[in-house]
Amino acid sequence: MKLLQPGDRIVPFTLPAADGKIYSFSDLLHGNTYLLLVFLRHLG
Amino acid sequence: MQLQSAQPEFEQNGISIALVTFEEGHWLDRWRETTQIHFTILLDPQKNLYQAFGLQRSIRRTWNLPTLWFYAQKLLRGEKLIATGGDLHQLGGDFILDQHGQIVLAYYSHDPTDRPQPNTLRVKSKENVTESGWWVQMKMLL
Numbered sequence: 001m002k003l004l005q006p007g008d009r010i011v012p013f014t015l016p017a018a019d020g021k022i023y024s025f026s027d028l029l030h031g032n033t034y035l036l037l038v039f040l041r042h043l044g
Numbered sequence: 045m046q047l048q049s050a051q052p053e054f055e056q057n058g059i060s061i062a063l064v065t066f067e068e069g070h071w072l073d074r075w076r077e078t079t080q081i082h083f084t085i086l087l088d089p090q091k092n093l094y095q096a097f098g099l100q101r102s103i104r105r106t107w108n109l110p111t112l113w114f115y116a117q118k119l120l121r122g123e124k125l126i127a128t129g130g131d132l133h134q135l136g137g138d139f140i141l142d143q144h145g146q147i148v149l150a151y152y153s154h155d156p157t158d159r160p161q162p163n164t165l166r167v168k169s170k171e172n173v174t175e176s177g178w179w180v181q182m183k184m185l186l
Contacts, residue, residue, distance in 0.1 A: 028062045
């Protein structure tokens with residue numbers, strides 16, 4: 001599995017969210033310049 | 045989650061925040077109620093995005109000493125450990141992307157207890173380097 005590094009570019013994605021909406025990458029930016037994506041582990 | 049208290053600082057630096065989880069249903073709802081998190085939470089039950097970002101599963105790293113100590117401390121505080129049915133061995137991570145989808149920062153958690161520490165996670169914004177050469181330091185407590 002390839003680990004991403006600064007400079008790599010991701011493939012645009014679309015995912016459903018807990019609020020029932022569907023978000024694309026650009027939606028998540030909310031007009032900002034950057035997006036911090038926090039991948040959670042197990043919630044227990 | 046201390047990240048929530050730092051959100052205004054992130055916003056000031058032009059950074060939106062979204063969480064990604066593979067958990068669903070009751071446990072996710074309960075976690076949201078408990079934490080009062082109001083970030084966008086993306087649902088990735090098949091872990092396609094986890095895999096696209098190269099986030100690994102590891103039994104050995106999940107059950108290492110720091111993780112066992114983390115859970116022992118929870119039990120000593122009287123907290124309950126919850127079996128959500130989600131993948132216990134999936135590791136997390138933190139990524140900052142620019143508006144073109146280019147990775148600015150990639151942080152892969154070594155184990156479930158490993159998250160960026162305060163004042164240690166620095167993001168070198170391309171714009172800042174180009175225009176002024178200064179670093180954007182973000183005080184992140186994840």
